[in-house]
Amino acid sequence: MGRYVLARLAWAGPLVLAIVIATFFIIHLVPGDPIQALVGDFPTPPGYIEQVRKDFGLDQPLSTQLWLYLTNLAQGNLGFSFSNRQPVLGLVLDRARYTLLIMVPALSLAAFLGIAMALAAAPRAGGLIDSSITALSVTGFSIPIFWLGQILVIAFAIQLPWLPAQGMVSARESLQGWAWVRDVAWHMVLPVFSITIFYVAIVARVARASVLEALSQDFVLTARAKGLSRRTVLWQHVLPNAMIPVITVIGYNFGHSLTGAILVETVFAWPGLGNLFITSIGNRDYPVLLGIFLVTAIAVVIANLITDILYAALDPRVRASYGKNA
Amino acid sequence: MPRFLQRFLAYRAGIASGAYVAVLVLVAVVTFALPGVDPHQITDNAMVGPSMEHWLGTDELGRDMLLGILFGSQVSLAVGVSAAFGATVLGVLLGAAAGFYGGWLDLVVMRVAEMFQVVPSFILAAVIVALSGTGLTQVVAVIVLLAWPQIARITRGEVMRIKQLEFVDAVRCLGVREWAILAAEVVPNAMAPVLAAGTLVVAQAILLEASLSFLGLSSADIVSWGRMLNAGQRFLFNAWWMSVFPGLAIFLTVLAFNLLGDAVGSALNPRTVTR
Numbered sequence: 141m142g143r144y145v146l147a148r149l150a151w152a153g154p155l156v157l158a159i160v161i162a163t164f165f166i167i168h169l170v171p172g173d174p175i176q177a178l179v180g181d182f183p184t185p186p187g188y189i190e191q192v193r194k195d196f197g198l199d200q201p202l203s204t205q206l207w208l209y210l211t212n213l214a215q216g217n218l219g220f221s222f223s224n225r226q227p228v229l230g231l232v233l234d235r236a237r238y239t240l241l242i243m244v245p246a247l248s249l250a251a252f253l254g255i256a257m258a259l260a261a262a263p264r265a266g267g268l269i270d271s272s273i274t275a276l277s278v279t280g281f282s283i284p285i286f287w288l289g290q291i292l293v294i295a296f297a298i299q300l301p302w303l304p305a306q307g308m309v310s311a312r313e314s315l316q317g318w319a320w321v322r323d324v325a326w327h328m329v330l331p332v333f334s335i336t337i338f339y340v341a342i343v344a345r346v347a348r349a350s351v352l353e354a355l356s357q358d359f360v361l362t363a364r365a366k367g368l369s370r371r372t373v374l375w376q377h378v379l380p381n382a383m384i385p386v387i388t389v390i391g392y393n394f395g396h397s398l399t400g401a402i403l404v405e406t407v408f409a410w411p412g413l414g415n416l417f418i419t420s421i422g423n424r425d426y427p428v429l430l431g432i433f434l435v436t437a438i439a440v441v442i443a444n445l446i447t448d449i450l451y452a453a454l455d456p457r458v459r460a461s462y463g464k465n466a
Numbered sequence: 467m468p469r470f471l472q473r474f475l476a477y478r479a480g481i482a483s484g485a486y487v488a489v490l491v492l493v494a495v496v497t498f499a500l501p502g503v504d505p506h507q508i509t510d511n512a513m514v515g516p517s518m519e520h521w522l523g524t525d526e527l528g529r530d531m532l533l534g535i536l537f538g539s540q541v542s543l544a545v546g547v548s549a550a551f552g553a554t555v556l557g558v559l560l561g562a563a564a565g566f567y568g569g570w571l572d573l574v575v576m577r578v579a580e581m582f583q584v585v586p587s588f589i590l591a592a593v594i595v596a597l598s599g600t601g602l603t604q605v606v607a608v609i610v611l612l613a614w615p616q617i618a619r620i621t622r623g624e625v626m627r628i629k630q631l632e633f634v635d636a637v638r639c640l641g642v643r644e645w646a647i648l649a650a651e652v653v654p655n656a657m658a659p660v661l662a663a664g665t666l667v668v669a670q671a672i673l674l675e676a677s678l679s680f681l682g683l684s685s686a687d688i689v690s691w692g693r694m695l696n697a698g699q700r701f702l703f704n705a706w707w708m709s710v711f712p713g714l715a716i717f718l719t720v721l722a723f724n725l726l727g728d729a730v731g732s733a734l735n736p737r738t739v740t741r
Contacts, residue, residue: 158577158581166597278724278725278728282720284680291710298703396586403677403680421683430593432593441584444584
């Protein structure tokens with residue numbers, strides 16, 4: 141297990157470095173002066189631009205610039221956002237909490253629903269539930285997630301005024317304690333549901349395939365031959381085996397769901413990364429945009445790493461194959 | 467080819483989506499060539515709901531929504547098809563070279579592909595477009611940059627499988643040069659899954675362009691479905707038709723290309739049994 145984790149870490153390190161170097165080149169992609177990408181278009185105090193020029197060595201050769209960029213990043217210096225009057229790193233991490241607040245419940249719900257659908261469809265391939273999984277997954281891949289959010293707002297916040305359409309808390313009341321928690325939960329329903337629908341499509345497809353695959357294995361036949369009921373076999377033998385690909389698909393799609401969350405947030409004015417992203421586009425606050433890209437990209441690498449490790453922890457076959465090669 | 471057509475016609479979803487795409491192409495061509503009709507035409511009937519006069523209603527400046535949606539097909543198709551074409555050409559070149567020659571070339575191409583597949587591609591696309599400008603060329607270039615790895619992976623896999631087949635050795639015995647074997651024998655035989663994947667890239671590209679326009683990362687002078695949804699977002703409480711119809715156009719078009727890609731893939735795959 142230790143050897144496996146080390147191998148995956150050795151893969152993640154260079155990947156992060158490559159992402160950082162790619163970001164460096166993106167800064168130089170701006171037509172004109174790269175200083176624009178590092179400072180943005182917001183008014184800055186006198187002398188700040190000269191300071192940034194010096195910090196990042198913009199008058200030096202490209203290799204020196206890259207080195208300075210790397211050392212600045214290593215110290216957590218992603219620049220300063222003048223439209224938000226805050227260092228970029230703190231700002232991005234602060235907003236990321238709100239994004240996770242809708243992403244984590246959405247992913248959990250999607251995993252639960254996806255597996256439940258796959259298990260319900262398992263007894264009859266080609267049946268009604270089975271075909272609806274296929275239809276759902278094609279739909280999930282094709283629907284613009286922000287449009288889905290808009291439709292949910294129109295249906296459940298405007299036509300049927302059941303749920304709040306925008307924001308994270310009711311602006312007019314100042315709530316405390318449990319009342320506040322309930323208010324936030326109420327505001328979470330529609331954004332969470334938008335991300336869930338998109339994600340169930342992916343999870344249900346993979347879960348369906350892996351349940352069918354597990355059902356065709358010899359151990360299922362053995363368990364049935366031992367006299368276990370269909371239900372026991374499904375819950376105790378098929379489900380644990382089918383869970384592994386589901387966990388992997390959720391982990392590896394972390395980046396996709398992050399993108400989805402960002403687009404959904406703009407519809408619901410949810411104060412997370414997506415909201416920060418769109419206001420930064422409007423303000424031409426480039427350091428924040430680059431900061432969001434760097435932080436999310438590194439988060440995705442970490443999510444993949446955790447997925448790899450979980451995968452090995454759950455499936456002895458993966459561990460074993462690494463042990464033998466040593 | 468007749469056998470391909472026969473198989474393709476066995477997929478009802480494939481026929482329906484093929485027909486939809488054909489109609490859409492027709493709409494894009496007609497609106498492009500039609501003189502005297504301007505989708506930017508501002509009228510006094512601002513934000514009127516669907517009626518006999520304006521079937522799908524009008525927007526905040528009184529522009530007809532139906533006209534906008536019909537004209538919007540141009541951007542979606544142009545971006546979708548050219549981005550998919552670019553990604554397919556780039557992906558086939560890199561994937562075929564990597565799979566055929568192997569070694570360090572394979573290692574480098576696959577590592578770079580892996581990096582592009584790990585990073586949150588939409589965020590990267592939005593950052594690049596925000597920095598470099600919102601022209602259609604930039605949008606297409608960004609999508610090509612993000613989409614080639616999937617084509618390269620498939621091409622590489624196919625090329626690695628095909629290069630070990632006997633007929634390749636036979637051609638080699640005839641004295642044909644290596645690169646000519648790759649270009650004339652191996653790559654053409656690897657094309658079937660690549661074509662299917664390329665069709666799916668059209669769907670992704672249309673969705674990505676719409677998402678960028680929705681965030682306001684497109685030129686305001688160009689009529690596009692994503693841009694219309696961006697306007698719809700501001701009037702969600704007053705004019706549902708400004709969001710519902712353009713989004714439906716995106717959804718149906720992306721769905722059509724996804725189904726078409728699946729049908730092409732199944733029809734070209736010799737292992738699929740004709741139903």
